[in-house]
Amino acid sequence: MLIADDAAPSRRTPATIRDVALAAGVTVGTASKALNGRGQLRAETRERVRAAADRLEFRPNDLVRSLQRGRTFTVGLLTNDSFGRFTMPLLGGIEDALGAAEILVFLSNLRDDPEREATVITSLLAKQVDGLIVMGRRSDPRPPLPVGRSRLPIVYANSRVTDPTALSLLPDDVQGGRLATEHLLRAGRRHLAHVTGPAHWEAVQHRRDGMAAALAAHGLTLPEERVLCGAWTEAWGYAAVGRLLERDPAVDALFCGSDLIARGALDALREQGRLVPDDVAVVGFDNWEIIAAAARPPLTTVDMNLHDLGQEAARRLLAAVAGEVAAGTIRLPCRLVVRASCGGANLAGSDA
């Protein structure tokens, strides 16, 4: 039964090392050595094998390599961000850090569906991914991933977990809030207000804390009534500014919890006849490029450096794969992107 298969080099099925060996007139073992530069081979033989491999477009099957090495050079990226505006920059950073290592990323949108989550994780485990990077909501900490006893390295990126032994990377929202506020102060503003997202979000609290701290450093306070918590939407930004200006017309600067909120705020300000930045300076948060740059005026905003965060997450994951253990929460600094909504770019520079 085990007659050697048809000698015809059928192009339908990808060439295996056997085909190459056959074509080069050597055995499989020799072909392997020739292609991997191992062992002692006559240069002529090596060349002959290489030529055959080229001709046949031979590509070593990574499944086998993975099987042998016990590593697949793949990682899973789990997200719940259906719009992708957080996923894509992260993915970019991850790919940058992983690309060099020729590691590929399985991306799956869990859509907050625990059932999907379970099946996807099962598949990912079966496919022997080297590790997992988990993104998620940043409001309530999510339960640790149900990976059973598997030793799979996991990094939580831009998401919180209830597991203290887990490693998670988050933007430093406190510092981000400080950054925005200091910029506003440098612009000479003294009556700052804050329009932001739902109060229970940790990020909301942190950004506010950062703002308060920066103000305190200048002998200023952030009165309760100048902090408006609502939703992460344009509509809320618009509505909030209406209320704010009504009860506190002296406000000369606005720190918004997101670019979308800032867009709404800018609209409201314009309609109320307040000039930005002359009357009111505005800083956003997210640096959602396509939104912030198109604002009128273009929005100065805080960038969470998600690309870098992705890179760092991937590096940490690689380290974990290599056996390094780490736990806890790491905060990565944000960065201010100066556009026009706070006045000339001349105030930039003296950032941390």
Add this chain to the structure above:
Amino acid sequence: MLIADDAAPSRRTPATIRDVALAAGVTVGTASKALNGRGQLRAETRERVRAAADRLEFRPNDLVRSLQRGRTFTVGLLTNDSFGRFTMPLLGGIEDALGAAEILVFLSNLRDDPEREATVITSLLAKQVDGLIVMGRRSDPRPPLPVGRSRLPIVYANSRVTDPTALSLLPDDVQGGRLATEHLLRAGRRHLAHVTGPAHWEAVQHRRDGMAAALAAHGLTLPEERVLCGAWTEAWGYAAVGRLLERDPAVDALFCGSDLIARGALDALREQGRLVPDDVAVVGFDNWEIIAAAARPPLTTVDMNLHDLGQEAARRLLAAVAGEVAAGTIRLPCRLVVRASCGGANLAGSDA
């Protein structure tokens, strides 16, 4: 040297079927049968094996299965869309169609970098993906993917290719343009204008053609000067409306080539004191939810059904994997999402 390994069930390394067999006191082959429901086994044996597998949290290694079956149950998704607003809905659809089959998606952002493209494709091929779905710019057709002679099934989704033997799925922009225009006509408008993206984009031409066709069906024409081609940006939408109203104040309806353009247009209209939808009705394109819904007024717009397109792409890919051959360009219908920018929703209904 080949002493059977330490009997201690070390938890560090995932359990293999050998561990299970050992624990259940059977051979590997029997264990396999027990777990897969194959062959004739005594119920007691089957149960014993299952119990052992459970206890050890045994998970079959997909690498091996893939190796044997010649299929990995993975596909690659290649994109250049760095914002992810087209990628994510597509990914959603793809996962929906693939999820049932327990297929996972490698996502890679090529970033229009041919070098990256080459290495990623090499990796993907090495990892033996079952197929590829390629997204890309829809302006100039991209060259076919450099996959050599490999028989890898490829579907181009929301992107054009120069290869006539390839299969590509695109939104039906002509129909989309018609949809938008008919809606405007139903609203009683007769002086329509079109503000859209760069003239050389095929999508721009198609949407315009659809618009012209719908108008023609009502005995109307689309004069050259009421079509403004520019960029896919808010700023262009804003600027275009300025020009348009100046030279043609009678315009009572605007079909915009994208939601972003529409946002810019809405801003300009508001500032010129034109009421939307009373004075001018506006329809956008993309249904970029977060942008369109937050517009003032909320934007009626054409949805490209990218989720469905993703699903269909995945199904086609699966069919191709199964041996079915297909080529050509398939256009999938768009859908109108009615919000407030054209007046009451009462005009909806009689769509194709």
Add this chain to the structure above:
DNA sequence: TTGTACGCGTTATCAG
């Protein structure tokens, strides 16, 4: 310098 044989984890076939 090259060939042989084994192992990676699993399934399937065939023998017992």
Add this chain to the structure above:
DNA sequence: CTGATAACGCGTACAA
């Protein structure tokens, strides 16, 4: 009913 063995594609000691 269960066990042994080949095979998937490749790398690698070890033998020749």
